[in-house]
Amino acid sequence: MAEIEFLKISSFRNLEEVDVNIKAPFVCFYGQNAQGKTNILESLYLASNIRSFRSGNTNEWIMHGRKQAKVLLGAKDDIGRFTIGYEVNKGFREYFVDDKQISSIRGLIDRVRIIAYSPSSYELILGDDSERRVFFDKVVYSMDTKHLEDVVYYNKALKNRNAALKLKKDYRLWDDFIASSGERIIDKRIKAIALMQEYFKDTFSLFFGEEADLDFIYKPSAGSTFSDIKNKLDKESKNDEIRGTTGCGPHRDRIYIMLNGREAKSTVSTGQAKLIAFLFKIAKLRFIKEFSAKTPVFLYDDVSAFLDEKRLCQLVEIIKKENVQILSSSVDNNLFRTLFSDSVQFITVREGRVDNGG
Numbered sequence: 001m002a003e004i005e006f007l008k009i010s011s012f013r014n015l016e017e018v019d020v021n022i023k024a025p026f027v028c029f030y031g032q033n034a035q036g037k038t039n040i041l042e043s044l045y046l047a048s049n050i051r052s053f054r055s056g057n058t059n060e061w062i063m064h065g066r067k068q069a070k071v072l073l074g075a076k077d078d079i080g081r082f083t084i085g086y087e088v089n090k091g092f093r094e095y096f097v098d099d100k101q102i103s104s105i106r107g108l109i110d111r112v113r114i115i116a117y118s119p120s121s122y123e124l125i126l127g128d129d130s131e132r133r134v135f136f137d138k139v140v141y142s143m144d145t146k147h148l149e150d151v152v153y154y155n156k157a158l159k160n161r162n163a164a165l166k167l168k169k170d171y172r173l174w175d176d177f178i179a180s181s182g183e184r185i186i187d188k189r190i191k192a193i194a195l196m197q198e199y200f201k202d203t204f205s206l207f208f209g210e211e212a213d214l215d216f217i218y219k220p221s222a223g224s225t226f227s228d229i230k231n232k233l234d235k236e237s238k239n240d241e242i243r244g245t246t247g248c249g250p251h252r253d254r255i256y257i258m259l260n261g262r263e264a265k266s267t268v269s270t271g272q273a274k275l276i277a278f279l280f281k282i283a284k285l286r287f288i289k290e291f292s293a294k295t296p297v298f299l300y301d302d303v304s305a306f307l308d309e310k311r312l313c314q315l316v317e318i319i320k321k322e323n324v325q326i327l328s329s330s331v332d333n334n335l336f337r338t339l340f341s342d343s344v345q346f347i348t349v350r351e352g353r354v355d356n357g358g
Helices: 037-045 119-126 129-143 146-167 171-208 226-235 237-243 270-291 309-320 333-340
Strands: 003-012 015-021 026-030 068-076 081-089 092-097 100-102 114-117 214-219 254-259 297-300 326-330 344-350 353-355
Touching: 003 037, 003 081, 015 037, 015 353, 026 037, 026 333, 037 068, 037 114, 037 297, 037 326, 114 270, 119 129, 119 270, 129 146, 129 171, 129 254, 129 270, 146 171, 146 237, 171 214, 171 226, 171 270, 171 309, 226 237, 270 309, 309 326, 309 333, 326 333, 333 344
Parallel strands: 026 326, 026 344, 114 297, 297 326
Antiparallel strands: 003 015, 003 068, 068 081, 081 092, 092 100, 214 254, 344 353
16 A cells, blocks of 8 residues: 655745645645645645646746745655655656656656546546546556556657648658557557446446446547558548648547446536546546556545535545545545544645644
């Protein structure tokens, strides 16, 4: 079981200096809105994820008037204790494991997995296909960090092809790069979806008490093999020239979530989508725990945001049975005490500062 033991933050968003010792498996960052609770969870999340669960770019992570932000967390797992962290300078991040600089975030993911649920997570259900593609890519590279390299490689080739299209230069030289990495990305996505299918259904049944009629349909926009993608890029080349962008490939693939034979996106309410997205995060946690032999840390931003207490208790009980560390933010510490009894540590957050005593 992976556990975070301390967190040190410097100049991250509104957090000037934060030094937190984690003393319990369940932690609640408590305080009023706009005090910095979500910023703490975000800084943690970025220790094993490329992008934030919030909007904003790298420059926005740095406190106004400062040149860089620093985040360091200490953790322990079955192997022993270790530290991981990163420094954010304008436009880029540098990563560290046990004070040694590493070349990419892959080295951080190898040590700790962090999953987050936030109020905007419902976009996984109601948003466009990019949300679902990112979700399954994260599932894959939590098991196989080489997939992260393929995604980065593909995105760089795509960016260069699009730039060449806009400049009306020779964009076709990027087609082989896109087709080769694209084939690997699609293959791993399809396999991950197939493997996770039963985890989704089982997690839904744990909550609803019966097996859910839940399916996923993956539809590649350019086929799934190197030759398929290459031929589609060739066929669409004139249209790409007109649009000034690449219109097919893994970045355009569709992923349909089907509930009871109908597409969830067009049938569920926002409230239902938030619940389903939460169940998806739990299914992801259970899947990664088994297939990567790494127990993720679970972050939950705004614990009282969308569910009544009864349903929230049901969800939390499912997570607790997985024996994972949970760090959350809340404006209602009474609710969090109800959910976690005496095994919770409260850390008060006020104006970007913390009080370990609660």
